[in-house]
Amino acid sequence: MPPPLFSNRLASIKGIRLPGSSSGWDINIVYSSDTCHGTIASITPHDSSDNVETSQPPLVLPALTHPHIHLDKAFVHSAPRYAHLLPLAGTFQEALSFTTEAKSDFTIPDLLTRGEWLLAESVSSGVTAMRAFVEVDHIVQLKCLDAAVTLKDQWSNACEIQIVCFAQDPIFSSEFGEENMRFIERALTLYPQIDVIGTTPYVESSIEAAKKNISWAIDRAMQLGKHVDFHLDYNLDPAKEALVWYLLGTLTRRGWTTRSSLKRVMLGHCTRLSLFNEEEWLQISRTIHENDLPVSFVGLPTSDLYMAAPPQQNAEGKPRGTLKVSEMIRKYNLDAVIGVNNVGNAFTPWGSADPLNLACLGVGIYQAGTQADADLLYECVSTRARAAIGLSLSNQSSIMKKGDRPDLILFRDRDDTGCGISRPRTSVAEIVWDPPARITRDLVAQGRLNTSRGTHYDAEPVYQYL
Ligand SMILES: [Zn+2]
Numbered sequence: 001m002p003p004p005l006f007s008n009r010l011a012s013i014k015g016i017r018l019p020g021s022s023s024g025w026d027i028n029i030v031y032s033s034d035t036c037h038g039t040i041a042s043i044t045p046h047d048s049s050d051n052v053e054t055s056q057p058p059l060v061l062p063a064l065t066h067p068h069i070h071l072d073k074a075f076v077h078s079a080p081r082y083a084h085l086l087p088l089a090g091t092f093q094e095a096l097s098f099t100t101e102a103k104s105d106f107t108i109p110d111l112l113t114r115g116e117w118l119l120a121e122s123v124s125s126g127v128t129a130m131r132a133f134v135e136v137d138h139i140v141q142l143k144c145l146d147a148a149v150t151l152k153d154q155w156s157n158a159c160e161i162q163i164v165c166f167a168q169d170p171i172f173s174s175e176f177g178e179e180n181m182r183f184i185e186r187a188l189t190l191y192p193q194i195d196v197i198g199t200t201p202y203v204e205s206s207i208e209a210a211k212k213n214i215s216w217a218i219d220r221a222m223q224l225g226k227h228v229d230f231h232l233d234y235n236l237d238p239a240k241e242a243l244v245w246y247l248l249g250t251l252t253r254r255g256w257t258t259r260s261s262l263k264r265v266m267l268g269h270c271t272r273l274s275l276f277n278e279e280e281w282l283q284i285s286r287t288i289h290e291n292d293l294p295v296s297f298v299g300l301p302t303s304d305l306y307m308a309a310p311p312q313q314n315a316e317g318k319p320r321g322t323l324k325v326s327e328m329i330r331k332y333n334l335d336a337v338i339g340v341n342n343v344g345n346a347f348t349p350w351g352s353a354d355p356l357n358l359a360c361l362g363v364g365i366y367q368a369g370t371q372a373d374a375d376l377l378y379e380c381v382s383t384r385a386r387a388a389i390g391l392s393l394s395n396q397s398s399i400m401k402k403g404d405r406p407d408l409i410l411f412r413d414r415d416d417t418g419c420g421i422s423r424p425r426t427s428v429a430e431i432v433w434d435p436p437a438r439i440t441r442d443l444v445a446q447g448r449l450n451t452s453r454g455t456h457y458d459a460e461p462v463y464q465y466l
Helices: 080-085 092-103 108-125 143-154 177-190 207-224 244-254 271-275 278-290 301-307 312-317 325-330 355-365 371-380 383-388 428-433
Strands: 006-016 025-031 038-045 059-062 064-070 127-135 160-167 194-199 227-232 265-269 295-299 335-338 408-411 441-445 448-450 463-465
Touching: 006 059, 006 408, 006 441, 059 428, 064 108, 064 265, 064 295, 064 355, 064 383, 080 092, 108 127, 108 143, 108 355, 108 441, 127 143, 143 160, 160 177, 177 194, 177 207, 194 207, 207 227, 207 244, 227 244, 244 265, 244 278, 295 325, 301 355, 325 335, 325 371, 335 355, 335 371, 335 383, 355 371, 355 428, 371 383, 371 428
Parallel strands: 064 127, 127 160, 160 194, 194 227, 227 265, 265 295, 295 335
Antiparallel strands: 006 025, 006 448, 006 463, 025 038, 059 408, 408 441, 441 448
């Protein structure tokens, strides 16, 4: 399956609606002559004498971002070769063992096919950037990485793929720890395309090994000038030491901020932190701010709600927990976003690749029903997510402005019901509360319109080309 086709460069997008404004606007784009990269040059009031239909102007919002998604494990459940590995018990242990079994069967063509499914469904949702985890260990060796490098290159017009060299398995314990570490080091030497070092301290067999895992990843990322990303504290056991304290202490002692100023640290899952009291949250916030640490948290609610591992003694009650992302941002002034994590595999058999479905889920999970909440949830899967993975510096608002990258979605008033009736969406809240069908979203990536859907809407007067 080929990557999507994109139009020529857009000079302007005319007669659109911006959030919180009822009048029409034009977005004007300029391109640098050496890099060809586009920038929003101005946003000006629309001149209604222009021949552009503005009775129902499309709402325009920044494009979406996956801050945390597993490219190599996507849609294992949709590939016939893994039909014998569909969940039977639905437990975390089963997910680990079935996924290990599936991994031993991964081939490059299979990785490319499933990766393309994920990319196609993400791009058609409006995603233009993603942090993609690919595993490197003694089972898959460098296969997942090879497939990711191919996809990063093929899909570069549509989506910026940031590759995480990811140790899902132990690197400081178990009989394969040393061999896994050798593959990781080899990958870091051979692949300049790796942007991020990712590890999973909780799979190590002891707390000492987990701490070694954390220190190693931080040191290596600093030496190589890469971002670092942890699957951390993925439990709901109050008796277990929360490793976030050790991690923040290590970043501070090593001088991460002064020595690695543009590279960021991401902490994923962290369900154990949902048991923290107010004093502990304040302590996290103080530690991060006083030491100026570029740390973001990513809540992964579809996975967490499905299988955040409860302590054995409470297994009957099946408690669930996930990071309270909106409260972390508002009450504790932390940087936090939301990610899809997994689609179509034993860790998360439910949910789609569409980040707007996550934002929608957030309304219920965080009991966040105001319009301001909807704006924040949209940012968590869009501009905040892009900044958290280090692809943009600070624009965290969902309101487009001069100087922004022309990656955006036009929410069009198109009938997807087959009844000749369509309900227009005019606010961010309406988009988040009930995400409209993908077919109603026109994606502009780097100033070019995705024209793959085969209709002729790219010729509509709203789109003006260079
Ligand atoms: Zn993950």
